[in-house]
Amino acid sequence: MEKLRNGYLFPEISRLELEHIEKYPNAKLISLGIGDTTEPIPEIIASSMANYAHALSTADGYSGYGPEQGNKALREAIVKAFYKDLQIQDTEVFVSDGAQCDITRLQLLLGSKVTIAVQDPSFPAYIDSSVIIGQAGDEGGSGRYGSIEYMKCGPENNFFPDLATTSRTDVIFFCSPNNPTGHAATREQLELLVKFARDNGSIIIFDSAYSSYVQDDNCPRSIFEIPGSRQVAIEISSFSKFAGFTGVRLGWTVVPDELLYSNGFPVIHDFNRIVSTCFNGASNVAQAGGLACLSSQGFKAVNSLIDYYMENANVLGEALSSVGLQVYGGANAPYIWVHFPGSNSWDVCKHILEKTHIITVPGSGFGPSGEEFLRISAFGHRECILEATARLKTLFL
Ligand code: PGU
Numbered sequence: 001m002e003k004l005r006n007g008y009l010f011p012e013i014s015r016l017e018l019e020h021i022e023k024y025p026n027a028k029l030i031s032l033g034i035g036d037t038t039e040p041i042p043e044i045i046a047s048s049m050a051n052y053a054h055a056l057s058t059a060d061g062y063s064g065y066g067p068e069q070g071n072k073a074l075r076e077a078i079v080k081a082f083y084k085d086l087q088i089q090d091t092e093v094f095v096s097d098g099a100q101c102d103i104t105r106l107q108l109l110l111g112s113k114v115t116i117a118v119q120d121p122s123f124p125a126y127i128d129s130s131v132i133i134g135q136a137g138d139e140g141g142s143g144r145y146g147s148i149e150y151m152k153c154g155p156e157n158n159f160f161p162d163l164a165t166t167s168r169t170d171v172i173f174f175c176s177p178n179n180p181t182g183h184a185a186t187r188e189q190l191e192l193l194v195k196f197a198r199d200n201g202s203i204i205i206f207d208s209a210y211s212s213y214v215q216d217d218n219c220p221r222s223i224f225e226i227p228g229s230r231q232v233a234i235e236i237s238s239f240s241k242f243a244g245f246t247g248v249r250l251g252w253t254v255v256p257d258e259l260l261y262s263n264g265f266p267v268i269h270d271f272n273r274i275v276s277t278c279f280n281g282a283s284n285v286a287q288a289g290g291l292a293c294l295s296s297q298g299f300k301a302v303n304s305l306i307d308y309y310m311e312n313a314n315v316l317g318e319a320l321s322s323v324g325l326q327v328y329g330g331a332n333a334p335y336i337w338v339h340f341p342g343s344n345s346w347d348v349c350k351h352i353l354e355k356t357h358i359i360t361v362p363g364s365g366f367g368p369s370g371e372e373f374l375r376i377s378a379f380g381h382r383e384c385i386l387e388a389t390a391r392l393k394t395l396f397l
Contacts, residue, residue: 070095182329
């Protein structure tokens with residue numbers, strides 16, 4: 001813990017927000033910072049959780065501990081909804097209380113001796129959990145943590161790392177669509193990544209938390225769409241951004257049977273051991289909600305929320321482009337990644353907050369290559385998004 005240089009990014013953003021509210025109590029603050037969903041959970045899903053919770057008060061409806069790996073019906077429904085024709089078995093799906101928690105459980109499985117690579121920029125939990133488990137430490141306040149391989153992903157390489165110059169590591173964290181850049185890797189890019197992992201004997205931990213936002217057919221929603229991935233990849237995913245479950249808490253991880261350590265032992269056995277020992281299964285009420293999300297009516301309802309947030313992303317992206325800013329992302333993800341050449345991203349973030357009362361996230365919080373960029377979240381009520389675009393246009397015109 002001593003080697004963690006900074007506080008965790010998102011509580012820092014919340015602190016910035018609170019300080020601003022104290023300073024300007026009458027300002028109408030708009031939060032486009034933390035990627036938190038804002039729209040109500042569809043009624044059919046909320047009522048299935050309510051009914052399940054209420055039935056717990058009856059002799060017939062009561063249930064206690066469930067299987068640590070999740071309820072079979074939900075595991076099967078996840079396979080059907082997200083891994084159709086991809087050879088994934090329900091026994092390879094582990095239901096969780098969210099992707100963030102499984103990132104840390106995977107770190108526990110991997111231990112302190114592995115080497116890791118991350119996209120730069122990337123979701124900060126990968127690096128911070130690596131430091132917590134003892135894989136790396138701060139290198140003299142440089143913003144880099146020793147022994148982590150930073151795979152630079154920017155406009156100059158179409159947000160995909162130059163694998164020819166990337167060192168071999170035991171583990172590669174890869175998030176697509178990416179948080180924060182909003183870039184979704186193409187099929188060709190993911191084929192290169194899988195080949196790289198196979199050649200090097202590395203494990204890819206593929207974070208598909210935003211997969212339901214992918215619009216482009218050439219951008220896979222799962223790493224398991226890539227042939228050969230079953231021997232090298234684990235996938236973590238979530239109901240958070242898919243169904244507005246950021247507070248309900250539900251996710252899953254897929255560990256294929258064919259993923260083996262170099263001594264031939266299946267990784268799935270150890271992950272099962274970690275889940276049984278360090279987790280006791282996701283809340284049964286949340287799992288009832290998850291199952292409702294995957295019913296045909298529930299699925300339709302959550303997809304219309306995704307369309308709503310994607311329209312927000314479109315509105316924001318067009319407005320910022322129209323004032324001459326270079327805008328990335330937003331086409332397959334609910335995040336806009338805006339370039340402010342030559343700037344310090346915390347300064348830009350604070351300037352925008354001061355002038356427009358809009359919270360964003362400075363790119364450098366996601367890694368050294370995020371400097372000069374700002375992440376703007378498309379989660380928000382439409383009227384707030386429209387108000388934010390008007391304020392930003394006025395500031396930058
Ligand atoms: N993976 C990625 C890539 C994410 O962006 C997030 C959340 C998670 C996992 C966590 O998902 P859960 O299933 O809800 O655990 N990222 C948000 C929220 C930040 C936070 O507070 O952790 C973001 O703004 O980046």
